[in-house]
Amino acid sequence: MLTPHPATLRGLVEEYESLVPHEGEPSDPRTVRRAQDLAYTLCVSTGTRDVQRALDTAHRQLAAAQATATAELCGQRLVLPGDLGSHGPGASGYAALHEQ
Numbered sequence: 845m846l847t848p849h850p851a852t853l854r855g856l857v858e859e860y861e862s863l864v865p866h867e868g869e870p871s872d873p874r875t876v877r878r879a880q881d882l883a884y885t886l887c888v889s890t891g892t893r894d895v896q897r898a899l900d901t902a903h904r905q906l907a908a909a910q911a912t913a914t915a916e917l918c919g920q921r922l923v924l925p926g927d928l929g930s931h932g933p934g935a936s937g938y939a940a941l942h943e944q
Contacts, residue, residue, distance in 0.1 A: 848889045850909040856886050857902050860895075 848856075860882040865871040883895040890901040 845891050847905060850906055853889060853902050854906055856882055856889065857899060857906070860886060860899070 847853075860879060863875055863879040863882065865875075883898070886895060886898040886902060887893055890898045890905070892898040892901055
């Protein structure tokens, strides 16, 4: 399954979470429609059918992306369960350039 770029996913999550009204708060119809559109996009982006599951999956993907980026900055390759990297097995990014 293709996964969205972390920055894109983070933007979707942050916008959705900022638009979802808290219990008892009145909501503007345009805001409700935008939240529905974001919920759909989050579900498609995460391969889920429920917005809460999509948010949970998105938060896990963002945490994994952050851990990978941190490990690569430290010169280590972090392999997560089921992860072959974006282009198959092996190191990527900064670490791959300096392993030669």
